[in-house]
Amino acid sequence: MKRGLLKIFEPPLPLIHNPHEPRNFPLGRRNLYIGGANRRVPGYVNLDILLVPGVDIVADAEQMPFPSNLFTRVECDAVLEHVRHPERVISEIERVLARGGHAHLVTPFCHPFHEYPRDYRRFTLDGLKELARGRFEIAAEGWRTGPTATMLVFAIEYAKLWLPWRLWRALAHGVLGWLLFPLRYLDLFFVNSSRAGRIGNHCYLWLRKP
Template identity: 30%
Template sequence: MKNLNKEIFKDEYKINNGKYIFIPVQEEIVTDFLDKIKYKLKKFNKIYSALIEVVSPVYPQPFFDARKIIRNEIKGKNVVALNLGSGNSDFGNDLINVDLLPYQNVDVICDIENIPFKDNSIDYIINIAVLEHVPNPQKVISEIHRILKPTGKIYCFIPFMQPFHASPYDFQRFTYEGMKHQFKDFNIIKIKSIGPTSGMLWVVQEWFALVFSFGIKPLHTFLYLFFMLITFPIKFLDVLLQFYPMSKNMATGFSVWAEKK
């Protein structure tokens, strides 16, 4: 368990197995066979993280960005930083992992539409591929704004060109202009498009699985994983292509760096 200062909490909590619990504990909802595979792999954090970064169709720029932020702006400094909507990911002891579900690496279990931290109590928040899975993303962003200290910072990645991926739910996508609107109450430092190749590749993998499965769902899952395994290296073209000015038109998603005004 990380050494949390309990004074930053605004709500009552219980402690169980080193986790601060603010809501009734629930298990992950598994929706299909692929979800079952992901659910089992999530218990092995390093393996799952490696598969996401290497084999998944999305170029892992957000994870590179997060590690750079931790290294340059958080590590060794007197700041309170959250990995909000962490799942079972873990960037180390410099971030407090906050999630709805009781994964092994989670420190605080809560609903991120009602974050149990006091106003103006957090210095930095990292939020990667989470807001598409919440029904009210603007409520979460408002909560982020509330708990950040003045000039506190948020790094957030939200998908744009990605197929449906329930975990267990999947509600929305955002364009470049949509990102600006969502973070209108912040001072936006930068918005960066991520992965135009990734935006294409995931759709193509799903399309081939759809066409050649002939409507047979188990075959679709097998083919999707097969096409992912044989085509994932293509995504690394985004090392360069993500910097092309018009990559935002078909980006897999957008990262925003923003500061509380």
């Protein structure tokens, strides 16, 4: 009951996803979702370093327990900032992906510190492309969440820094979240502009294994 009430007051996210980000790269018989703890990901094998609901295989993405060329599609969304060696994860994604298969990488650029279970780094779009260089063809690239998302997410986090008690922080999250969320639609003007990368929130790459 208490949880249900809290859910009703939970504000909408202070961000929108880029409506032009492609999503239609083909799925196959076997697909891999890296880092889907506490999530149901139908159609995918869900691999995570934590044993929590939704996870099928507990393993480190730097060393995956799969044979080579197994998966048609690999999702790696908001994970590379949490691993110790992102280049090893990219090399593993290349290994387990079948020829012609697609990998989807999403990483934060301007985003608050968040530990799952650690938080090591941020990526520009150029930095992300550099990780993939020489291994994959780039099928699509861009910003998933834009500069307005950055401003709103940081404004809410900043306000919470002033509040010593958890309940106050939860209240600030709710009140500011409801007040600020309409501004998120301003990102419709930015997410596809060349300026998005100056203070963009999360960038994406779709990669094809040749």
